[in-house]
Amino acid sequence: MNKPKHMVLGAYISYGTGHHPAAWRDARVAADGAQNIDRYVEFAQEAEKGLFDFIFLSDTPSVFRDDLNGYGSRVVVFEPLTLLSSLAMVTTNIGLVATASTTYKPPYDIAREFASLDLISKGRAAWNLVTSSKSDAAFNYGLEQHPEHAIRYQKAAEAFKVITGLWDSWDDDAFLRDKSSGIFFNKNGMHELKHEGEFFSVRGPLNISRPPQGYPIIVQAGSSEAGMDLAAKTAEVVFTAQTDMSLAQDFYSRLKNRLANVDRLNKDVLIMPGICPFTAKTESEAKEKFDQFQELIxxxxxxxxxxxxxxxxxxxxxxxxxxxxxxxxxxxxxxxxxxxxxxxxxxxxxxxxxxxxxIISRAHFNIIGSYKQVAEEMMSWFQSQACDGFNVMPPSMLGCLSDFVSGVIPELQKMGVYKNEYKKGTLRNKLGLKRPNSSYINV
Structure with a gap:
């Protein structure tokens, strides 16, 4: 796969109030946004209006430690698969990316849940594969301590093998549902995984049919050396934190070079740094907006x-x-x-x-400027081998997302680096990613 003609954009809507940690205090923001389904419906539909390729939900199976003094808003959030399943019903084209940890969630559950989301959304699901960076998660799962970094990544590699194997439990045409003969499924189209490994023992098969996309798209968000190795072996989209273009170019080059020695279906990955844009009609207005948020910390x-x-x-x-x-x-x-x-x-x-x-962007790329300035900077990154697109992290919701859709998106379209309409088909079709065949197809 060559570099995409148009940059890929995700809308990071994880916290309901915005990416700026004090956004919930802004008078224009719904302070209960993280648990307000009506607000999330607005976010998803606004992102789809802006032709975003997907909405992205991060997640951790524990309360954020930075919020325990009572000042932060990220202590209570929706479970991402449940939320995205509901948003699938009020959107048509936009992809749905949810985070699930291989350290704390069994592979069978991950496989089943994402297959379900892919079927519910008619082929728009993506799994953000993480190993969990928050050590407090251990105490919610009966562990005395968070597993070591290297162990978490070894476990993740095995979990990926199990999960993709479970998605192949049924051939694409296994379900005949023939009323006249009484045959519901072709028994030869069902496969038991029978996995026995270092971390997991999983027989299978999965009790849901093969996902419309074959596999939901695999997203990976680790930027450490172990994370990059896992991404090179598994990921189709990589979400990364890079603070400037030179660092992003270095990461882009190193990860792309890793792919040469890896046997994989899609020979490339889409690399998407996070970007937190404070933007308005003029640069001075954008700076004023930024200063107002900073005062709330x-x-x-x-x-x-x-x-x-x-x-x-x-x-x-x-x-x-x-x-x-x-x-x-x-x-x-x-x-x-x-x-x-x-x-x-x-x-x-x-x-x-x-x-x-x-903390304003959590070590992602932070930019302050007019709509045109922000669009020009994004285009510069895209054309300079620093990224294939961005995961956009609106500082506040819904205002900053709407500003981006109405102000920055038209500028990107004028520059010819962003699409004017959605392609038809699944999220894989839209992103130009091949659909994997079942691992049993030649057996």
């Missing part, structure tokens, strides 16, 4: 959120005027910790300066 929340992004490092004993201390290696989000440490390379920032710089 409570200092205690800013520090605790920075601690969480660093992998759970406790910073509570440090003054906001102190620089970032030397950090132990994280067993959580290792790639994010390294990105944050880079901010200090041009001179140490105080903890207050650092959290104000980092």
């Amino acid at each position: 409570h200092p205690k929340f800013g520090l605790s959120m920075l601690s969480d992004l660093l992998g759970g490092i406790d910073l509570s004993g440090f003054s906001l005027n102190e620089p970032l201390p030397s950090l132990p290696e994280s067993n959580g989000n290792t790639s994010r910790q390294k990105l944050i440490e880079r901010f200090n390379k041009n001179g140490p920032l105080t903890l207050e300066q650092l959290y104000k710089k980092v």
Whole structure:
């Protein structure tokens, strides 16, 4: 697969109020957005109006530690598969990406749930394969500690093998449903997986038919070396955090080069950095919007959120005027910790300066500018081998998403780097990704 003609765009709507951590305090934002289905319907339909390729839901099977002082809004959210199944009923074209952790969710459940979503949505499902960076998840599943980073990725590789094998449990034409003969399915079209591995023992078959897309599209969001290796072997779309174009180009090149030695159906992956755009008709208006959001960050929340992004490092004993201390290696989000440490390379920032710089976009690319300026910067990344598109993280919902749809999308279309209509068919068809054949097709 060659580089796409048009950039691919995702709408990151995970937290219901927006990506800026203090968005829920804005007078124009529904503070209960994370558990308000009517708001999510608005988000999904606005994103589809803007021809976004998919909506993206992150998830972690625990309460965010950065919210436990009472200042953050991410403590309660919908379960993503349940939410996307409902949004499938009020949308037609937009893809539906949900996160599920191979560390804490059994492969059989992941396979069944995403096959169900793919059938419900008529071929629009995608699975964001993660290993969970939040260590508190362990305590919700009877474990004394979060598994080590390397172990989590070994387990993820085996889980992927099991899950894709389960999606092949039934041939595409296995279900005859012939009323005259009384034969509902062709018994030769059913396959038991009989997997016995280091982490999992799964017989199968899956009790749902093969997904319309063969496999829901595989998305991967790890940027560590282990994450990149897993992405090269499994992913069709990669979501990554990159703070500037040069870092994005380096990541893009390194991941694309890894693909040369991997036997895979789609010979390329779509690489999509996150982008958090503060945008308006003019640059000054965009800066004013940004400053208003920054003023809403409570200092205690800013520090605790920075601690969480660093992998759970406790910073509570440090003054906001102190620089970032030397950090132990994280067993959580290792790639994010390294990105944050880079901010200090041009001179140490105080903890207050650092959290104000980092938490607004959680170490993703943050941009402030007019609609045209934002579109030009996105086009520059796209044309400079830094990305194949972006996962757009609106600072507030619904306002910033609507601003992007009405202001930035038309500019991208004028530049010829964004589509004017959806292609027909499944999400795979729309993204130009081949449909996998069953692993039993030549057996």
